[in-house]
Amino acid sequence: MSPPEQSAVVEVERIKAASRRLRGTIADGLRDEATGAIADADTQLTKFHGIYQQDDRDLRNERQQQRLEPAHSFMVRVRVPGGVCSAPQWLALDRLAREHANGTLRLTTRQAFQFHGVIKRRLKPTITAINGALLDTIAACGDVNRNVMSSPNPQLSALHQETWQIACRISERLTPRTRAYHEIWLDGERLPDSGAEDEPLYGPTYLPRKFKIGVAVPPWNDVDVYTQDLGFIAVSEQGRLAGFNVTVGGGMGATHGEPDTYPRLGDVVGFCTPAQAVDVAWHVVAIQRDCGDRTNRKHARFKYTIADRGLEWFGAELAARLGFALQPAREFRFLGVGDRYGWSKGLDGRWHLTLHVPSGRLADTPGHTLLSGMRDLAQMHGGRFRLTPNQNVIVAGVREADKRRIEAVARRHGLMHDQLPSALRREALSCVALPTCALAMAEAERYLPELVGRLETRLAALGLLDEPITLRVTGCPNGCARPYVAEIGLVGKGPGRYNLFLGGGFSGERLNRMLLENADETEILAALEPLLAAYALERLSGEHFGDFLHRSDRLSGSSGAERRQP
Amino acid sequence: MMAPGSRIQMKAALQRESVGLGEAALAGFRSAVTGFSAEQLLWASGYLAGLATVGAAPAAPAQAADPRPRLTILYGSQTGNGRALATQLEAAAARRGVASELVSMADYATARLKREQLLAIIVSTHGEGDPPDDAMELHRFISGRRIPSLASLDYSVLALGDSSYENFCQTGRDFDARLEAAGARRLADLVECDLDYTAQAATWATRVLEEAEAQIGRHEAANVPQLRVVPAPPRAGRSAPFEAELLVNQRLTGRGSTKDVRHLELDIEGSGLTWEAGDSLGVVVRNPARIVEPLLEALALDGAAAVDAPDRTLRDELVTGREITTLNRPFLEAWAAAEPSGRLADTLAELRGAGFGQWMNSRQLIDIVREFPAEVASQRLLEMLRPLQSRLYSISSAPELAEEEIHLTVALVHYEAFGALHWGAGSSWLALDRDEGESLSVYVEPNPRFRLPADDAPMIMIGPGTGIAPFRAFMQARAARGATGKNWLVFGDRNFATDFLYQAEWLRYRKQGLLQRLDVAFSRDQAGKRYVQHRLLEESRELYRWLQDGAHLYVCGDASAMAPDVDRALREIIVRETNCDEDGVENYLAELRRAGRYQRDVY
Ligand code: SRM
Ligand SMILES: Cc1cc2nc3c(=O)[nH]c(=O)nc-3n(C[C@H](O)[C@H](O)[C@H](O)COP(=O)(O)OP(=O)(O)OC[C@H]3O[C@@H](n4cnc5c(N)ncnc54)[C@H](O)[C@@H]3O)c2cc1C
């Protein structure tokens, strides 16, 4: 909470207020051919439109010497509520990835698509085409509610359908009303009230910070519901959706060396019916709008509002706004955060194939043709695709007769999970980090395969290749791959250096603890080796690595702002 | 003893002004010496002192008090060669006691021509046989139908050129032919000079002065005390270049660029070199091994072979002594004579009509050797080749910012042709063979025809590619001086992402409010080609408004396509914005040029 940080914060609030409902001077910036960037203040505003200005950090020093500006480009995040899209939509995005972006499609930890490397003059055509495919990017980023996650769990098809629809309704209710997006990107007409449109939920300054909602369908906590600002845990009774347990105050982001910032797991605060869910979401967001901290962006997430004011205050505030109190929470049980790989059959008799995409990156590189593979699948599969919270994709609703063909194509392109050498690799997540992420302090996506490879040699020797262990690597403490709930978490601190966290819950129910600070790979492997060896020898049947570390008291002395859910 | 007439004049001058020059004369004097370097000023002061002992300064033509005709030395020069020769001629004339007046064609009122009696013209050729910018208007005038009868004129033309161009000495030829056609008589025949012009120019100057003297009638030279011409202090010039350390050799074009453009920084501390934004730097270059060795191989000659020069090998001569990339007609003719098959001779004959320049410019020497093999002995080869020329590069830094450093912006010339990779000699030697810490022989080549306007005047700089170089110096100078005039830069190249030379600096100037407009055109970033002239046309209204507000317009860079295209665009803009006809455009541009508001440095 140093003073410069505070003034920077006030700055974002000022920019929002002066932006005429998120317009700023973005349109002028797009016309300026002398720079690949837009005005500094506008970079805050485009986030609300799903667009981040970035630069190729691999080239930064080089270009500075060449007296060129940084190699600016934009990351465009496509909002896909619940991660469901159609085959034609897939094909449209695939084409954009190749024609306007860097030739890759990135599946995110929030079930969305990202394009990287879209240069300024291609931005508008890209956004236009995305909207042409009946998808959009508005509110994919920014101080608003983000892409609403929803468990893509394929077995329970009826439940999935219902929860997904509610996720979509929440998403729709919480979408900003500004027409800036349409005016700037889609040549929408300017109306007399342009710049002063009614924003019934957000008002002129929107939220103090981003806001995230996820809907989980037990027994799978694939959406990592405890890490969401607001979580809904579906409760089914007699195979039907009875309603949701509601969690509040989760979040991952922290800053190195600032103990006032910390990851926090959400608290279950009660139960609501399916019909109440949208209103609950609306009012929780409104509470954060009114009560969140607007003076310090590092303290502006909902988790701090909850931590500072307490659950009791929150319960009363919500009841007052809703006009009713939540019911007591109901029973539920989670078995894990991962995806169910391979084929599974839905209750409707259709088949679903969960494919593995390393760090969500679909690209064609020598020997790997994941992007083309998915394109082939989209061309032959007329149905739907579901993005998972683990950066994977499900070919959904396949007829019995098409199974063999689909699998053959997936296999040919290396998308089948059983083509991977270990369960560790299958469960591993990483954020994007270098070279695009401006905040990255260390490698993540580009480093993960190497790290996993080194671990695999050790796991093979220990006979642990088939043991699922959650491993999550991020390039900085913001925690985009939710590393603080992983059994093994690496959080970037500097080039080649990470803080090592261990002992998170396999179902995302427990934060991990920091074992090493600023460690290099050798140190990390040296620390992990004996622990894995002990796990191989001493684990109980069915015991997960994180649970083992706790039971065998191997984490004492390690630190961590660990907050268990009640 | 002074000539009686001079004494009277001087006395009159003293009576009129007590001592100084008077405002108008002073302004004229100032403008005459703007652009002079410190050494030049020193030299001029000596020259003036010499004049003072002889008599008054050459009188203006209107003062017809002296009935004896004077020699008008009229020059048109782009890169300074012609100007330097004209100045030398003036000095030599003074030495001989021939009254003369030195005038740049840019400052020459066309109406004066019909009163002229003795005229020495020195003019170079540029572009594709075009006159230098300062000669543009006069050249148009004499080429047109309004040229008056010049029956009372005696004249001679020294044409500067480069025989590697198709239209060798075209402008000089034009002047010579048109004056003759208008009834004038030649004092001495037209002399066409190639790049090694010194000897020919000196012979011509002597001839001209002899003939002029004869015309004037011998001036009482014997009675006139010898003019005390203070010799110019030795400065690091072409003949005595300075060894500058290369401090920086940094690629400017980004990864993946189709071009390699270098930013060079030279340490000139202690050199005494002075320059102004707009000047160029002459660099004594060498032919790098990547050019010399394949050539030796193609010639089947031994590089170690001894040649006439003592202790020198053929390789030595090719590296430092001879021009071995660019072609010229004399070489081609000599090679054709040596080539047994006669095919080259046939080809040259076929090309006599047209297309020769294009044919020659798309070839390097090695291409001729490969295509038309001939057995030529080492010494004979050296005789056929021209001396290695130094290369000129616009200085891209301003002394106002750093007096002890000179920056250059050098584009590496490299291309594929006839199945082989080709390199430019000077640019590849500079870019690829000179490391930081090594030295370069350099001299300043002043360009007084390319100068910043007054600090409060707006300026428009059009500089695609390495044409950007002098504008970097312009902006540095303006920024350092706190000049208040508005600035507009128009840049173009192939790809925005990699080829925007000094982009970060321009953006900084723009952010600081020093650069009001920054417009770009990148030719390969979209389906159709887009060049600076297109960008100018898009900003037609605004550009015209700037001109109306007194903007000075500068163009630098490629002479073959860009400069004419930009010129055409300007004409179109003037027509569009003023609804005038062709004459109107002509007058508008002529007026701009006369006022020094349309300056070009193209190569
Ligand atoms: C793509 C994605 C990671 C991935 O590998 O999939 C991602 C990528 C980025 N995140 Fe994230 N975040 C992504 C999920 C998350 C998550 C996980 C989640 O939401 O379930 C978190 C932790 C949960 C949370 O919010 O606490 C997360 C916490 C952050 C933070 C820290 C927020 C905080 O409260 O401190 C930042 C930085 C910020 O907002 O200041 C951030 C910022 C960023 C930015 C936009 C960097 C920036 O602000 O300049 C990253 C873009 C990198 C790039 O080049 O693409 N991202 N980010 C995920 C996109 C999700 C989506 O589709 O919307
Ligand atoms: C006043 C002035 C200022 C200048 N300022 C600059 C400056 O700031 N920066 C800069 O880089 N240059 C500048 N130049 C140009 C520079 O002086 C050289 O001419 C240039 O560097 C090329 O020289 P070189 O020795 O590398 O090539 P050379 O060896 O002289 O020429 C190579 C030969 O290759 C041929 N050739 C070249 N390109 C092609 C092609 N694409 N296809 C076929 N044939 C080709 C040509 O006919 C030429 O004969 C300036 C020139 C002048 C007169």
Ligand SMILES: Cc1cc2nc3c(=O)[nH]c(=O)nc-3n(C[C@H](O)[C@H](O)[C@H](O)COP(=O)(O)O)c2cc1C
């Ligand atoms: C860009 C450029 C184009 C030229 N074009 C010609 C030409 O077409 N014909 C020619 O004879 N000389 C041409 N020359 C050579 C010049 O006329 C020669 O260098 C001359 O010495 C320059 O004299 P100046 O410095 O007085 O302008 C050209 C030179 C340059 C730099």
Ligand code: SF4
């Ligand atoms: S965790 Fe940090 S490095 Fe990784 S994507 Fe998020 S902000 Fe970037």
